[in-house]
Structure formats: structure tokens, C-alpha cells
Amino acid sequence: MSGVSRTEVTGRVGRHRPDPRAWPLLLVVVCAQMLIWLDTSVLNVAVTTLADPSEGLGASPAQLEWVASAYTLVFAGALFAGGALADRFGPRSTLLAGLFLFGAASAAGAFAPSADWLVVARAFMGAGSALLMPATLSVIVQCTPPERRARAIAIWSSSSALGVAVGPVVGGVLLSHFWWGAVFLVNVPIVAVCAVGTAAVVPALRGSGQRVLDLPGLALSVLGLSGVVYGVVELGNGQSWYGAHVLLPVAVGAALLAAFVAVQRRSPAPGLDLRLFRRPGFTAGSVVLLISFGALAGHLFYAAFYLQGPRGLSPADAGLVMIAAAVGIVLGSQASPTLSRRLSARWTVTVGVLITALTYVGYLWFDQGTPIPVVVALLFAQGFGMGSVGTPVTTAMMSAVPQQLAGAGSAVNSVTRQVGGTLGVALAGSVLSAVYRDRMAHTALPGEAQGLSAEAARQARGSAEAARSLAGSLRLPELSAAADRAFLAAMDAATFWTAVVALAGAVVAAVGLRAREVQDANSVGRKVD
Structure with a gap:
């Protein structure tokens, strides 16, 4: 440069x-x-x-x-x-x-x-x-x-x-x-x-x-990504997937992103050089980051509700428990360069994603009596697996990026993390809410026979947090117990799909990261053709 x-x-x-x-x-x-x-x-x-x-x-x-x-x-x-x-x-x-x-x-x-x-x-x-x-x-x-x-x-x-x-x-x-x-x-x-x-x-x-700064391309990318993310956020806020609040911004955002790609292909000085994606390792790495961060964000979303809901921990205590995942990420990130040299980046990433998928599966057996040390151990293993994914994927992706486009390459890396996290939270939240409401809709709520108002019943069936609040104010512990049972069933459904998504990421890593440029995650400075 x-x-x-x-x-x-x-x-x-x-x-x-x-x-x-x-x-x-x-x-x-x-x-x-x-x-x-x-x-x-x-x-x-x-x-x-x-x-x-x-x-x-x-x-x-x-x-x-x-x-x-x-x-x-x-x-x-x-x-x-x-x-x-x-x-x-x-x-x-x-x-x-x-x-x-x-x-x-x-x-x-x-x-x-x-x-x-x-x-x-x-x-x-x-x-x-x-x-x-x-x-x-x-x-x-x-x-x-x-x-x-x-x-x-x-x-x-x-x-x-x-x-x-x-x-x-x-x-x-x-x-x-x-x-x-x-x-x-x-x-x-x-x-x-x-x-x-x-x-x-x-x-x-x-x-x-x-x-030259590509202002039309920048505008299209900002508006397009904003439209897609807005639709996903609305989906996570409880909107039906076929509603105008979801489909319209997603459709408009997708159309603007398609226009962005077309503009970038013709631009002499593109903001995003699409030649980056000619490298199979760069493309596969982007998909792996999207999937793995989506699964992680979705899982941590309902894990926080689990710890503060059925387990009754305070936000500060739940935060202390979840530090285990952060410690695992730090240690996994530090160990990943050595693991990449011994196993190759491809298998380090694949094994790391598999480890996280197995920890998600472990949540299928969680209930109100699961020992907290077991939760801590799974969070640590999940974090370690995730830490061993991010560094070799990032290094492999950036090895294909010339220095004059390092900002564009790092932006792709960052966008996949953020969009993946947003998608993961929105989709996990949607599954969690839908299954909870379905379970509570078919449950006779404690207190209804004693005159529980229709508005209070609607709130209790809308979210577990509202049900627990009502249970406390009305002195109905049975209502809180019913909400916890429905939440655990909803968490099982969200966990199942989170694990499926993570396993798909492991397949992408094993198949897509076979390109020569990612065999050594420490190689750098290759130019885009």
C-alpha cells in the first residue's frame, strides 16, 4: 500500500x-x-x-x-x-x-x-x-x-x-x-x-x-442492509412473518442490495470489491461466521431468560454465570493459532462449530433443577468452541484481501457477525414466543376459575415474564410454575433449531474451507485476482 x-x-x-x-x-x-x-x-x-x-x-x-x-x-x-x-x-x-x-x-x-x-x-x-x-x-x-x-x-x-x-x-x-x-x-x-x-x-x-468514494454504492448498502435488518427485528418483535412490517422492508432491502451488487460490479472504484468472493475460503468463511454467530446469539438470548426465569437468578448473578462463555471464547481464541497449525484451519473451525452444536443439544435436558455448575461447564465449552472458530476464519478471510481493501474485507467480516447475531436473536425469539404462546393457549391458567381477568390472562399467555409478574402480585405461584413449564418447552424447540443451524455451519466449514489459501491460517498477503 x-x-x-x-x-x-x-x-x-x-x-x-x-x-x-x-x-x-x-x-x-x-x-x-x-x-x-x-x-x-x-x-x-x-x-x-x-x-x-x-x-x-x-x-x-x-x-x-x-x-x-x-x-x-x-x-x-x-x-x-x-x-x-x-x-x-x-x-x-x-x-x-x-x-x-x-x-x-x-x-x-x-x-x-x-x-x-x-x-x-x-x-x-x-x-x-x-x-x-x-x-x-x-x-x-x-x-x-x-x-x-x-x-x-x-x-x-x-x-x-x-x-x-x-x-x-x-x-x-x-x-x-x-x-x-x-x-x-x-x-x-x-x-x-x-x-x-x-x-x-x-x-x-x-x-x-x-x-473515489462510491457514494451511490454506500447509500445502497446502508439502505439495503437497514431494510433487511429492520424486517428481521420486526419478526423478532412478534410480527407474523407474512405481515407487511416484515415482508415489505425485507423485500425492499433485498432489492436495494441487489442493486448495490450491480453497481459494485460496474464501478471502477467499488466500496465492496466483489472479487473478494472469488476466493472460496473467503465466501465459506463469511457463511460460517454468519451461521455460528447467529446460533451463538440466539442461544445466549434464551439462556439469559432461562437463568433469570425458571432458575430465579438476578441479572447480576446471571451475568456472572454467563462469564463462563466469555472465558471460554478468550481461551479458545488464544489456542486457535496453535490448533490451526496442528489440525489446519479447516478442521479447527469444523471441530469448534461441532463443539458449540453439542452444547446446544445439551440444553434439551435442562430443567429447573439442572445444577448451575453443569450450566457453567456447557457455557465454557460453548465459548471455547466459538473462540476456536472466529480467529482462524477471520485470518483465512483476511489473507485473501489486499491491504488497500483491508477495510472492505474487515467490514464483510464484521457485517456477517452482526447480521448473523441479529438473525439469531430474532429467529430464536420468534420460536420461543410462538411455542410459549401455543403451550399457554392450551393450558387452563391457575386463577381463571377465581376471576382472573381476561386482560391478565392475555398478558400471562403473551410472555413468561408477564406471567411471573402477575403471579407475584396476585399471589398465584401455580401461574408462575405453569409459565416456567411452557418456557422450558419453548426453549427446547429453540434449542433444537439452534443446534440444527450450528451443525449446518460445521458442514459448510468442512466442505467450503478446503481451498488451498486456508490450509495455513497464518498465511497472509495474497492478492485478489
Whole structure:
């Protein structure tokens, strides 16, 4: 890549004279990457407070859904744009811009006067994250010597687990001592530290100045992905799959993405170089990431409800239990380069996906009496398997990407994770809700014979959380028990389909990752034909 003298020097002498800034640089981009996942997970423990009219904003259930969904919607929709901007203006500049936008939106969200304004602030936070994620991976790809790149990507991948693990714990502590806005305001000092570190240690990597920014392509990608993700979010919010709220945005989004592909094929300077997908390893890796992250996100979604519902754990205690998965991801990510050298990337990824699929199957035997250590062990195994997938797949995908398109390649990698996670939560949530409602519809609710109102019965049949709340206020423990039985049946159905999806990902890994360029996950620098 022309004009990047520091990177070129690092690449030429990396084997003999390690750059003393390598670890500080990696620390900065890992902290920036962790911010994205910290913000995603910290919200999980704050929704109850946000719904409180005295201690929070009095947010309705629909508003709470959009507080979470607005972030994901903009994040996934703008990732291709973030990657293209990193390639055009350089990852350092894009990283600083993303940090500024994320920090400003976090501060605005902390002092939002209403739930609607918080939704707007969360959308801008998603836009900041869309600039951050491709830029962090692009910095690693361009500034890390080939022989240390797999290890650097492993650390980068495991930072997401740290954010997921730390988020619920940090959120619980902040809500115990401060007002609800503290869970967003905590981002501001972290952003400030990352910005100072970026200015100090990240080299001024220039983008490909000869390339023209493809504004029509960027607009089509943002609008197209936003339409598809919006439809998926609506599906997860309980809309029927054949309703206009789901089919119309998905159809429009798909049409815009098709137009985006057509524009990119004709553009002399495409934001997404479609030649990347000529590499079977890049295409298969994208599909594996989409499937595996979708299965993982869907599973963690209903696992959190299981721990806080039938098991009766507090959000903070449930967060502590689920740290086991994050620890497993960190250790799996660190072990994956060694496993890839011994088994090949293909079999490391395949075995990792199989391990996660088996842990999902284990949930078919879960009930209200399953020992918590068993849950912890399965979460750890699931995390370790997932950690052994992300790093070799990412390294193999990026090995096919020329440096001048590192931002676009990392954007594809990031988009597949985010879209997969969104699909996984939406589909798992839909199965969970549908089966629960079906079971409760055929169950005589305790209290109906004693005058339980029709509205209360409708709420109890709508969600297990509403049923438990009514059971507590009306002193009907039998109603809570009925809701728990229906939820466990629904979790079994969601678990079955999650395991099926994960097994399909293992097949894709075994068949699709046979291409020569992914036999050694540490190989880098191959050019696109």
C-alpha cells in the first residue's frame, strides 16, 4: 500500500526487529473494539430500570425493544460504509471519527429526556460502532507483521468476549450506585482514553488516495442492509412473518442490495470489491461466521431468560454465570493459532462449530433443577468452541484481501457477525414466543376459575415474564410454575433449531474451507485476482 512508510518498515523488519509500539497499538484497538460489545451487553441489565417511571424513563416494551434494535439496525446497515471510509481516508482517521461519534452519542444518551430520544442516541452510537469495528481490524492487518498477525487477530477476536462478560457486571454495579444514565456515560472516559491512545501510537495510515468514494454504492448498502435488518427485528418483535412490517422492508432491502451488487460490479472504484468472493475460503468463511454467530446469539438470548426465569437468578448473578462463555471464547481464541497449525484451519473451525452444536443439544435436558455448575461447564465449552472458530476464519478471510481493501474485507467480516447475531436473536425469539404462546393457549391458567381477568390472562399467555409478574402480585405461584413449564418447552424447540443451524455451519466449514489459501491460517498477503 503506497504512502504507508511505517507499516512497510514494520512489515519488512518485523521478523528481526519487533516494533516497540506493537503491544500498545494492539491494546488501543482492542479497547476500542471492546467498547462495541460492552455497550451491547451493559444494556441487558438496564432495561428494567429504564421501564420504571420514577427511577428511569417509563419506557414502554416497544420503546425498550427499539432502544436495543436501533443500535443493531444502524450498526449492521452502516458497516460496509465504515469499511469503505476506512479504505478511502485511512483506518486511523476513521477510528478517531468513530470514537468521537460514539462518545458524543453516549453522553447524549445518558441525559436523554425521554425513551424516544434515547432511541435516537442509540442509533448514533450504532453509527459510531460501524466506523470503529472495520477500522480496528484494518489497523491490525496493516500494522502487524505476517508472523504475528494470527495472534493479534486472536486477541482482537477475544476482546468481544471481554466486552460481553464485563458489560452485565459493570451495569449492575453502576445501577446499584448511580442513576440509569451511568451505563451510557461510562463510555465517555473509555472513549477519551482510546482517542488519546490512537493519536499517540496508531500510525497515520493513509487510505488509497487514488480511489473515489462510491457514494451511490454506500447509500445502497446502508439502505439495503437497514431494510433487511429492520424486517428481521420486526419478526423478532412478534410480527407474523407474512405481515407487511416484515415482508415489505425485507423485500425492499433485498432489492436495494441487489442493486448495490450491480453497481459494485460496474464501478471502477467499488466500496465492496466483489472479487473478494472469488476466493472460496473467503465466501465459506463469511457463511460460517454468519451461521455460528447467529446460533451463538440466539442461544445466549434464551439462556439469559432461562437463568433469570425458571432458575430465579438476578441479572447480576446471571451475568456472572454467563462469564463462563466469555472465558471460554478468550481461551479458545488464544489456542486457535496453535490448533490451526496442528489440525489446519479447516478442521479447527469444523471441530469448534461441532463443539458449540453439542452444547446446544445439551440444553434439551435442562430443567429447573439442572445444577448451575453443569450450566457453567456447557457455557465454557460453548465459548471455547466459538473462540476456536472466529480467529482462524477471520485470518483465512483476511489473507485473501489486499491491504488497500483491508477495510472492505474487515467490514464483510464484521457485517456477517452482526447480521448473523441479529438473525439469531430474532429467529430464536420468534420460536420461543410462538411455542410459549401455543403451550399457554392450551393450558387452563391457575386463577381463571377465581376471576382472573381476561386482560391478565392475555398478558400471562403473551410472555413468561408477564406471567411471573402477575403471579407475584396476585399471589398465584401455580401461574408462575405453569409459565416456567411452557418456557422450558419453548426453549427446547429453540434449542433444537439452534443446534440444527450450528451443525449446518460445521458442514459448510468442512466442505467450503478446503481451498488451498486456508490450509495455513497464518498465511497472509495474497492478492485478489
